[in-house]
Amino acid sequence: MTDNLVLHTDLYQINMMQVYFEKGIAERKAVFEVYFRDMPFKNGYAVFAGLERVIAYLRDLHFDADDIAYLRELGYPEKFLTYLSELKFTCDVKSAREGDLVFANEPILQIEGALAQCQLVETAVLNIVNFQTLIATKAARVKSVIGDAPLLEFGTRRAQEMDAAIWGTRAAVIGGADATSNVRAGKLFGIPVSGTHAHSLVQAYGNDYEAFKAYATTHKDCVFLVDTYDTLKIGVPAAIKVAREMGERINFQGVRIDSGDMAYISKKVREQLDDAGFTEAKIYASNDLDENTILNLKMQKAKIDVWGVGTKLITAYDQPALGAVYKIVAIETADGAMRDTIKLSSNAEKVSTPGKKQVWRIRSLEKNKSEGDYVTFADVDVTALDEIFMFHPTYTYINKTLKNFTARPLLTDIFVKGKLVYDQPTLPEIKQYFKTQLDDLWDEYKRDLNPQDYPVDLSQDVWDNKMKLIDKVRKDVYQ
Numbered sequence: 337m338t339d340n341l342v343l344h345t346d347l348y349q350i351n352m353m354q355v356y357f358e359k360g361i362a363e364r365k366a367v368f369e370v371y372f373r374d375m376p377f378k379n380g381y382a383v384f385a386g387l388e389r390v391i392a393y394l395r396d397l398h399f400d401a402d403d404i405a406y407l408r409e410l411g412y413p414e415k416f417l418t419y420l421s422e423l424k425f426t427c428d429v430k431s432a433r434e435g436d437l438v439f440a441n442e443p444i445l446q447i448e449g450a451l452a453q454c455q456l457v458e459t460a461v462l463n464i465v466n467f468q469t470l471i472a473t474k475a476a477r478v479k480s481v482i483g484d485a486p487l488l489e490f491g492t493r494r495a496q497e498m499d500a501a502i503w504g505t506r507a508a509v510i511g512g513a514d515a516t517s518n519v520r521a522g523k524l525f526g527i528p529v530s531g532t533h534a535h536s537l538v539q540a541y542g543n544d545y546e547a548f549k550a551y552a553t554t555h556k557d558c559v560f561l562v563d564t565y566d567t568l569k570i571g572v573p574a575a576i577k578v579a580r581e582m583g584e585r586i587n588f589q590g591v592r593i594d595s596g597d598m599a600y601i602s603k604k605v606r607e608q609l610d611d612a613g614f615t616e617a618k619i620y621a622s623n624d625l626d627e628n629t630i631l632n633l634k635m636q637k638a639k640i641d642v643w644g645v646g647t648k649l650i651t652a653y654d655q656p657a658l659g660a661v662y663k664i665v666a667i668e669t670a671d672g673a674m675r676d677t678i679k680l681s682s683n684a685e686k687v688s689t690p691g692k693k694q695v696w697r698i699r700s701l702e703k704n705k706s707e708g709d710y711v712t713f714a715d716v717d718v719t720a721l722d723e724i725f726m727f728h729p730t731y732t733y734i735n736k737t738l739k740n741f742t743a744r745p746l747l748t749d750i751f752v753k754g755k756l757v758y759d760q761p762t763l764p765e766i767k768q769y770f771k772t773q774l775d776d777l778w779d780e781y782k783r784d785l786n787p788q789d790y791p792v793d794l795s796q797d798v799w800d801n802k803m804k805l806i807d808k809v810r811k812d813v814y815q
């Protein structure tokens with residue numbers, strides 16, 4: 337049996353495909369867009385991630401014989417099953433790049449093509465993008481308080497199973513993790529792997545000195561975990577003793593602390609190491625860390641050089657889901673024209689924005705910073721405009737006219753008619769790209785707590801079209 341991902345979808349998608357097929361509209365052209373409504377962790381930006389896996393999934397989209405056999409068991413009719421067995425992915429896909437900063441209420445990925453295909457892929461695309469973007473953003477928050485010091489990803493044991501550990505680790509690297517303890521993630525993605533040792537090593541030997549000595553006689557690079565019994569009285573003295581005895585035979589990188597008051601203990605450990613002449617030895621810290629505890633420890637001037645972060649990063653502990661949605665924004669009519677579609681809601685923020693769109697990142701040439709994102713219809717070329725009028729889509733009196741700017745389209749071609757046209761960057765390139773994007777953002781949007789809202793504005797015609805469709809749907813549907 338194959339483990340084809342094509343059935344990694346909700347049953348209702350296949351049921352809707354069947355409707356489209358039997359009613360003869362499966363091949364009608366549709367446009368769907370992915371966006372989220374609220375910034376994750378109330379952060380000022382989100383870090384887009386997941387595209388690599390979306391590409392792998394879409395490239396391989398097909399039904400195998402055993403998928404069809406299973407759907408037959410579920411009772412789908414033969415004609416529909418034949419249609420599915422012949423299905424090939426032929427859509428256009430545009431997307432933000434991994435490492436791009438993305439914001440609420442703007443399209444971050446767009447799929448255009450046969451209605452039935454667009455429908456099928458919703459679940460997996462959201463599954464991938466929601467999780468990976470969430471973890472990349474969490475990592476960026478953690479990294480923002482750490483600064484240049486190394487951030488080690490330690491979360492696999494507490495992740496929501498294996499896929500989340502692997503792809504979460506990759507996303508964490510995009511957002512700022514420098515290395516991971518997960519060896520498979522290292523192998524798959526070329527992420528640097530890093531690790532110390534666990535309490536079990538010390539417990540197996542029954543004392544710190546023997547455990548450290550055993551480690552030191554089998555490994556060149558050594559970081560000793562010093563808190564199994566008593567960090568200051570036993571652990572650190574044992575580490576120093578072994579480091580002295582082994583001399584040049586080991587590379588004594590430092591010690592790890594994993595419990596207690598880490599501000600107080602790290603300062604004392606630093607003194608002990610310095611007094612022993614190991615001024616270059618680093619202090620690693622781990623234990624339920626996140627951006628809040630790390631910031632607090634830094635405020636207390638904790639002497640921590642390397643941060644190991646597990647559970648709270650890989651599980652996005654304080655916000656377990658991103659909540660991006662996938663909405664149809666346009667559909668071909670029987671006469672071949674495209675009709676924009678809207679989803680109404682009593683909650684104004686949940687009303688979708690109709691039409692196939694593009695997002696332009698507007699950068700002031702004078703200030704060299706991003707001024708906001710400008711959402712236009714897809715066929716508009718903002719680079720050809722001399723000035724643009726940007727206004728808040730709800731509080732329209734908040735507005736500005738921009739003249740001296742560059743505009744970069746956020747959505748870039750990934751698939752054209754089902755063919756991959758995107759040259760995928762390497763993970764280090766993506767990581768670096770994210771850093772350059774962050775440099776473009778004003779500090780006011782980057783702070784961890786209560787950042788300013790980055791402007792995501794609709795062009796006048798997109799806004800007018802939305803208002804017009806709201807009115808039209810009200811008249812058509814409620815009359």
Ligand SMILES: Nc1ncnc2c1ncn2[C@@H]1O[C@H](COP(=O)(O)OP(=O)(O)OP(=O)(O)O)[C@@H](O)[C@H]1O
Binds near residue numbers: 594595622625
């Ligand atoms: N000086 C500090 N300021 C703020 N938070 C701290 C400080 N020192 C440690 N912490 C954090 O406080 C929490 C303390 O964890 P906990 O109560 O489990 O104690 P512990 O010493 O780790 O005990 P255990 O042996 O059970 O791991 C952890 O999240 C840790 O990162």
Ligand SMILES: O=P(O)(O)OC[C@H]1O[C@H](OP(=O)(O)OP(=O)(O)O)[C@H](O)[C@@H]1O
Binds near residue numbers: 624
């Ligand atoms: O705290 P986190 O951010 O999740 O980081 C990972 C944790 O995993 C390990 O603890 P665990 O108790 O699983 O094993 P160990 O301490 O015996 O190694 C490690 O010591 C960290 O505390």
Ligand SMILES: O=C(O)c1cccnc1
Binds near residue numbers: 490517530531532644
């Ligand atoms: O290498 C480490 O120190 C490590 C790895 C996984 C989890 N906690 C710590």
